[in-house]
Amino acid sequence: MSADTETIDRFVAQEYKWGFYTDIEADTLPPGLDEDVVRHISAKKNEPEWLLEWRLKAFRLWQTMEEPHWPQVKYDPIDYQAVSYYSAPGAKDKDRPKSLDEVDPKLLETYEKLGVPLHERARLAGVAVDAVFDSVSVGTTHKEELAKHGVIFCSFSEAVQEHPELIKKYLGTVVPYTDNFFATLNSAVFSDGSFVYIPKGVRCPLELSTYFRINAAETGQFERTLIIADEGSHVSYLEGCTAPMRDENQLHAAVVELVALGDAEIKYSTVQNWYPGDEDGNGGIYNFVTKRGICKGARSKICWTQVETGSAITWKYPSVILRGDDSVGEFYSVALANLAQQADTGTKMIHLGKNTRSTVISKGISAGKGQNSYRGLVQMGKNATNARNYTQCDSLLIGSRCGAHTFPYIEVKNPSAQVEHEATTSKIGEDQIFYCNARGIETQDAVNMIVNGFCKEVFRELPMEFAMEAQALMDVSLEGSVG
C-alpha cells in the first residue's frame, strides 16, 4: 500500500504542453454582462434583427435562472460580471480577414505550434479545419474543395450572413434557448463556432474539424456549433481544444446541436484538452457544455465519441434524441480526472421511435485527487417499441486519493424495450505495475499501457488520424502521475 501510494504520488506532477499564450492585439469587451453587451456582440456580427431578439429573449430568461448545483463537482461561485464576453484577435477598427492569406501570422504560428497548420502548404491532408480563437473563427481550410460537393463548412457568423435560412430553420431546435442555465447563457452571448451542412446523399469527402483556442485572459468562450446532415448524407466531425495556463479559472460554455435527417449519419468526436489547472486546483477551464443531437429521420445515426483529458471542471452530457424509427445513437467516452480535476459527464439516450437502438460505453479514469462521475439517462418513451440500450460503464482508479462515481438513471415506459447496464470498477494495482517492471517495462509505460488497454474500445471509434493523437494525449496527461 505505502509503496503504491508513493509511486502514484510521483506520477501526479504533469506538464501541460499547450499552456503558452499568444501576445496579440485584441478587441476585447470589458468584463460584465448586460443587454448592451448582448446587443454589442450581435452588432459586431452584423446580425439580423430576429437573431438579436432571440439572444435577448435568452438573456432575459437567463437572468431569472439559477446555476445548477446537482453535479458531483465543487467550485467557488462564478462571478458572471467578472468575465469578458467577447474577444477577437486584431485591432478594433480593422475588418475581419477575408481569407487565410490575410490572417495575422502570429495566429497562424499559434495554430502551427498546436499542431494544426492552417496555411495551404502544410494543411492536414484529408481534414478541413475551422480555427476558432477566443470569440471568433480565424479561418477555415479546404473550403473550395468542400464547396464542389455542396458541403457548407464555415464559421457560425459567416453562416448567419450567407445561409440565414438554414440558421433560422435549425438554430435552437435541438437545444432550445430555454434548455438550461449554461445553454441559455450561451444563446445570449455566443460569439462564433462552426456551421456544417451536408446536402442530400452526399458523403462528406473530408474529415471536418474545429480547433478551439482560448487565449485572452478573463474571457469566456461561448461557441455554438450546428451540424445538419440532410437525408442520406454522412459526415465525420472532430473538435479539439486547448488554452494557456493561467492561475484564474476561465469559463467555457458551448452549445452543439446536431440534426440527422432520414438515413443520415453524423459522427462527432471530441478531443478536449483544455488547461486542467494545477494539482492544488488553481486555474483551469470550467467546461459547461450542452451537446445534443436529434436523429430526426428514420434509420439515421448519431455517434458521439469524446476523449476528455483537460478542464478543471467538466460538465457535459452529449445526448441523442432517437425520434426516427430504427435510428441509432452511440456514445463512447473516455474521461480522465487527474490532479484536482473534477468531471461529471455522461450521456442521455432518449428513445422515442420504434426499434431505436443505443450503445453507451463510458470509461472513467481517476488519478491524483481527481473525481470522476458518470451520469447517464436512458429513457424509453411509450412509443419506443422494441427499443434497446446497452450501457457499459467502467472506472479505473490510479492511486488512493481519487474517486469514481456512477449515477445511472433508467426510465422505461414501453414494456417491449430492453435496457442493459453493466459497470465495473478496477484499480491499477501495485502488483500489475511490478509485474510490468519485472518484464523490463518502466512504471510510466506500464501505466500508459494499462490505461490505453482500458480505453481501447473508445479510441478505436475515433477517426484514424486522431486515435493515435488521443492515445499520445492520454500518455502526456498521465505523465508523472505514477512514476
Next chain:
Amino acid sequence: MLEIKNLKAGVEGRDILKGIDLTINAGEVHAIMGPNGSGKSTLAQVLAGREAFNVAEGSVMYKGQDLLELAPEVRVREGLFLAFQYPVEIPGVNTTYFLRAAVNAVREHHGEAALNAVDFLKLMREKIELLQLDEALLKRSVNEGFSGGEKKRAEILQMALLDPTMAVLDETDSGLDIDALKVVANGVNQLKRADNAQLIITHYQRLLDYIVPDFVHVLYDGRIVKSGGKELAHELEEKGYDWITNGELQTA
C-alpha cells in the same frame, strides 16, 4: 554470477529472511526447497526488486553489480528474470503487445534496435513451438482468463523471449498437471546454457525429476539449513519436511 551474503529481509515489520548465503555460478542449476512459510517466495521477490519487501541487512551481487541498488526493470534488462508464482492479469493489454514491449525494453537497454512487429512475430513463433503454447492465447489480454497451466507456460515463454542469464522460477510447478509440468520443464531445460544459470524454487520434489539441479538447498525459517546435490531432493521427498522441522538438521 549471483552472490547472496547474509541477506535479511522482511515485509511489514515481519522478519522473513534471517541471513541467506548463496552463490550461483554460470552453468549451474540450483534448487531451493522448503516448507510453506520458510521464505522461498520472499527470496524470489527480493531478488526481483519488489518494493514492499525491505532488506535489513546483507548484500546481493549480480554480475559484479550491487543488485539491490538496481530498479526492478533494470534488473531484468540486465538478465535477472523472475517467473512468477502467481502471474498477474492485466485486462485490456494484448499479450503480444506486452511481450514485444518487454523484449524491446531489454533490447534497447543493450543498445540493440527495437524489433518491428514482423520480426517479433517470427521470434515469438519459434519460442511458442518450443513450449507447445496455443497461439490463440497471444491474442488475449495478458494472463486474463488463462488457466493455471497456461499462465505458467506463458511465464516460460516470456523467459524464452527475454533470454535471461539468471532465471529465478518461483514455484513454477504449482498447479500444473504432469503433462504441463513436462512441457514447462522441457522448455526450461532447453534454455539452459553454459553461460546462464537457473534458480528453481519449489515445494515438491517432482519438478526436479524433470529439471535436474546441480545443487539443492533446503530453506527453513528464513535460513538455508542444508545444501547438497540432487540426491538431497530425493531424501527430502522420502522423509518429508518433518525431518528438518524436528530439529535433526538444525545447524543454525
